[in-house]
Amino acid sequence: MLFNSFEFLVFFPLVTILFFILPHKFRWSLLLTASCIFYMFFKPVYILIIFFTIIIDYFAGIYIERAATPEKKRKLLIISLIANIGVLAVFKYYNFLNSNLDGLLSVMGYTNPIPYLKILLPIGLSFHTFQAMSYTIEIARGNQKAEKHFGIYALYVMFYPQLVAGPIERPQNMLHQFHEKQNFNYKLMVSGLRLMLWGFFKKLVIADRISLVVDEIYRNTDSYSGPIIALGCMLFTFQIYCDFSGYSDIAVGSARVMGFKLMKNFDRPLISKNLTEFWRRWHISLSSWFSDYLYTPFVLAKRDWGKIAVVVGLLLTFSISGLWHGAGWTFVIYGALNGIVLVYEFLSKKFRKNLSKKIPAVIYNSSSNLLLFLFVSFSYIFFRSSDMHTAISMIKACGHHSSHSIMEQLQNLGLLPLSIIFTMIAYMHFIERKFESGIPKMDLQKPSLERTFSIVTLTLIIVLGIFNQQSFIYFQF
Amino acid sequence: MRLLKYILSVILPAFALSYLALLFVNAGLKKQQNDFFGTFNHIANKSDKHDILIFGASIAKNNINPRVVDSVSGKSSFNCGIYGFGFVDSRILLESYLHSSHPKPTTVVYVMQPDWGRGRGHEITYALQFYPYANNNAVYETVSKYDDGIKLVKHLPFVALSKYNDHLKYSSLIPFVKKNHLRTGNYQGYEPIYGTVMNLKRFENATNITIKKDSKEISPVQQNNLESFCKVCKDNNIKLLLVFPCSYTTKIDTTVDRSFPALHQIVDKYNVQVMDYANLEMNMVKSNFFDLYHLNNVGADKFSAVLTKDILERSQKLEVRSAK
Numbered sequence: 001m002l003f004n005s006f007e008f009l010v011f012f013p014l015v016t017i018l019f020f021i022l023p024h025k026f027r028w029s030l031l032l033t034a035s036c037i038f039y040m041f042f043k044p045v046y047i048l049i050i051f052f053t054i055i056i057d058y059f060a061g062i063y064i065e066r067a068a069t070p071e072k073k074r075k076l077l078i079i080s081l082i083a084n085i086g087v088l089a090v091f092k093y094y095n096f097l098n099s100n101l102d103g104l105l106s107v108m109g110y111t112n113p114i115p116y117l118k119i120l121l122p123i124g125l126s127f128h129t130f131q132a133m134s135y136t137i138e139i140a141r142g143n144q145k146a147e148k149h150f151g152i153y154a155l156y157v158m159f160y161p162q163l164v165a166g167p168i169e170r171p172q173n174m175l176h177q178f179h180e181k182q183n184f185n186y187k188l189m190v191s192g193l194r195l196m197l198w199g200f201f202k203k204l205v206i207a208d209r210i211s212l213v214v215d216e217i218y219r220n221t222d223s224y225s226g227p228i229i230a231l232g233c234m235l236f237t238f239q240i241y242c243d244f245s246g247y248s249d250i251a252v253g254s255a256r257v258m259g260f261k262l263m264k265n266f267d268r269p270l271i272s273k274n275l276t277e278f279w280r281r282w283h284i285s286l287s288s289w290f291s292d293y294l295y296t297p298f299v300l301a302k303r304d305w306g307k308i309a310v311v312v313g314l315l316l317t318f319s320i321s322g323l324w325h326g327a328g329w330t331f332v333i334y335g336a337l338n339g340i341v342l343v344y345e346f347l348s349k350k351f352r353k354n355l356s357k358k359i360p361a362v363i364y365n366s367s368s369n370l371l372l373f374l375f376v377s378f379s380y381i382f383f384r385s386s387d388m389h390t391a392i393s394m395i396k397a398c399g400h401h402s403s404h405s406i407m408e409q410l411q412n413l414g415l416l417p418l419s420i421i422f423t424m425i426a427y428m429h430f431i432e433r434k435f436e437s438g439i440p441k442m443d444l445q446k447p448s449l450e451r452t453f454s455i456v457t458l459t460l461i462i463v464l465g466i467f468n469q470q471s472f473i474y475f476q477f
Numbered sequence: 478m479r480l481l482k483y484i485l486s487v488i489l490p491a492f493a494l495s496y497l498a499l500l501f502v503n504a505g506l507k508k509q510q511n512d513f514f515g516t517f518n519h520i521a522n523k524s525d526k527h528d529i530l531i532f533g534a535s536i537a538k539n540n541i542n543p544r545v546v547d548s549v550s551g552k553s554s555f556n557c558g559i560y561g562f563g564f565v566d567s568r569i570l571l572e573s574y575l576h577s578s579h580p581k582p583t584t585v586v587y588v589m590q591p592d593w594g595r596g597r598g599h600e601i602t603y604a605l606q607f608y609p610y611a612n613n614n615a616v617y618e619t620v621s622k623y624d625d626g627i628k629l630v631k632h633l634p635f636v637a638l639s640k641y642n643d644h645l646k647y648s649s650l651i652p653f654v655k656k657n658h659l660r661t662g663n664y665q666g667y668e669p670i671y672g673t674v675m676n677l678k679r680f681e682n683a684t685n686i687t688i689k690k691d692s693k694e695i696s697p698v699q700q701n702n703l704e705s706f707c708k709v710c711k712d713n714n715i716k717l718l719l720v721f722p723c724s725y726t727t728k729i730d731t732t733v734d735r736s737f738p739a740l741h742q743i744v745d746k747y748n749v750q751v752m753d754y755a756n757l758e759m760n761m762v763k764s765n766f767f768d769l770y771h772l773n774n775v776g777a778d779k780f781s782a783v784l785t786k787d788i789l790e791r792s793q794k795l796e797v798r799s800a801k
Contacts, residue, residue: 186479186480189480190480190483193484451486451487454487455487455490455491455494458487458488458491459490459491459494459495459498462491462492462495463494463495463498
């Protein structure tokens with residue numbers, strides 16, 4: 001079920017009302033049933049995959065906890081991880097690996113006998129698999145006790161607000177919340193609704209509106225000149241931010257309405273001054289997942305390598321992170337590009353610090369921010385393109401000339417829609433900067449201002465929102 | 478209770494503001510003189526008398542110039558062609574025209590698409606464009622049969638704007654901006670295209686436009702749509718001419734029958750006349766065409782003159798026949 005669908009408009013209040021009506025002991029079953037229904041709206045049969053990982057990890061968790069020796073714990077953890085990664089490998093990476101094998105064999109003059117799988121990628125597979133993996137890893141590390149209640153554990157993996165696109169939660173943050181009784185809290189509910197409203201604004205008014213322009217530019221690259229292509233790439237950065245952070249806001253908000261606290265997934269990443277800061281603010285739950293379970297353990301294990309451990313760790317982590325997003329070389333390159341720039345930032349830390357002292361702060365900060373934005377927009381060309389050929393064509397197209405003037409090309413895209421997009425981006429920037437403590441807490445600052453914000457934002461959604469139930473970009477991962 | 482009060486205190490002002498925005502945008506739409514809104518504003522709000530109305534998609538809008546039709550025939554004509562429109566959309570326009578304060582036209586020309594029999598398989602092309610006119614009964618009655626969105630727009634006007642997004646391309650939606658003027662050469666709904674792309678390779682390589690045999694079958698949906706258009710004309714005693722327009726060709730082939738055998742039944746039933754312009758000499762002259770199917774302003778003027786003469790000849794013959 002999409003958040004931006006009519007079904008969710010009925011589903012959400014119904015589940016919330018039932019949640020508060022039911023006694024605490026029945027609430028987990030309500031939420032689990034609701035989560036199953038939510039997921040089955042996409043493709044019912046894929047719920048079996050989630051059940052498979054739930055069963056494996058539930059028992060793995062119990063046995064890991066009971067294991068007498070660290071060696072045994074490790075073995076059990078590896079079995080659980082192989083099961084989870086195996087699911088990912090089959091459903092997400094099998095055809096990608098097979099096509100690469102295809103290419104390799106054809107170069108050598110052989111034909112590939114392995115058939116392709118004709119399956120659709122289950123929605124949000126990477127998200128719930130990673131969430132499930134964090135559970136067994138934390139138990140093996142001794143940071144979390146195994147959950148004995150099967151239903152509660154299943155709910156931890158399937159909790160509908162964050163089931164298909166995160167935030168990728170940790171068991172320490174979530175499991176205890178399902179055991180505790182959540183009482184009706186007016187302030188929490190209003191702040192949750194407000195955050196949802198903000199998420200809908202970012203998705204329906206900005207992301208989906210930008211997608212009309214970006215899709216047109218990507219479809220008809222030949223018709224546009226370099227500056228317009230570059231504009232399309234930059235707009236995509238805003239699109240993906242609003243699409244994904246919008247989703248996260250709706251997820252966090254809808255959980256908050258019922259009294260659950262999900263982790264913050266975005267912290268205004270586009271104001272970052274360097275890529276290191278950007279990744280601390282962008283998709284925080286995934287960045288911290290990779291940091292906790294891959295990068296930090298790797299660097300610690302190889303600390304005798306010195307700086308090389310960090311360099312290798314960054315390149316490895318970000319290449320895998322790229323591949324996490326999608327099974328394609330474009331995603332690997334997207335990740336590797338980020339890794340390379342992070343390595344540069346790591347190695348040039350001192351130089352940049354000295355430089356910042358010589359240049360006025362305003363100039364240094366704004367040029368750093370601009371450079372970062374340009375790099376992020378560039379790297380998203382690989383993210384947005386369906387294959388390497390398209391990505392390279394897009395990059396080449398940045399040098400295109402067109403027989404039509406820039407103004408004519410802008411007119412073709414629609415001057416008014418473009419003006420609306422830029423105005424709405426400015427509004428978003430203003431609101432997110434004004435309320436740095438967060439949209440949900442804004443009523444603590446000024447209640448009347450909060451209400452004005454809600455009215456204005458809802459009006460903008462009604463007037464300028466695009467209601468064609470466009471899916472969220474990150475659902476595909 | 479407190480929560481409900483809060484929700485209402487946000488929702489109600491937002492709905493009121495949205496409604497104001499809708500009024501604002503609708504005021505802008507009514508100032509449009511070009512494109513769909515320009516045509517519809519003329520049809521629904523003006524009371525000029527037009528003897529000849531021209532309907533169809535772009536090949537009507539770009540190919541027939543009412544200025545030429547008027548000067549050749551001495552009558553008044555209006556081009557109601559809209560990009561992408563089919564039989565149902567055109568029927569809505571015609572019904573709206575008949576419901577407004579215009580006197581009835583004597584002749585309706587419908588310009589057929591080359592592949593009209595197959596069509597696009599759906600009944601209404603751009604229901605969305607009619608949303609701003611949801612209060613027009615002729616529009617509402619027909620559009621609501623095919624599209625539920627217009628019901629929402631009519632009964633919950635404050636949410637209507639969310640359905641208008643496509644129209645925001647037109648800057649003239651903002652009423653305080655100077656109302657948009659007709660573009661050079663536009664006249665009574667006609668929109669000329671200048672120049673040609675016939676020197677492009679893909680057009681140069683095109684030899685002859687023939688309709689494949691399998692495309693001569695009429696889909697039941699399209700047959701039904703055409704019949705409903707014919708019925709409106711018959712019920713209102715309006716003469717209907719179905720015109721197969723020019724298309725670029727390298728040789729004249731009189732054996733090509735573009736009228737589709739199945740069309741004859743409809744023609745007989747509703748007393749409709751079919752006019753086929755596949756074999757005009759001007760079809761072999763590239764400089765008359767913008768692309769394979771669209772005439773440029775030069776070609777449109779030539780074709781309009783030929784068409785008008787034929788219309789006049791046919792009406793004279795009919796008059797003679799009825800006098801006898």
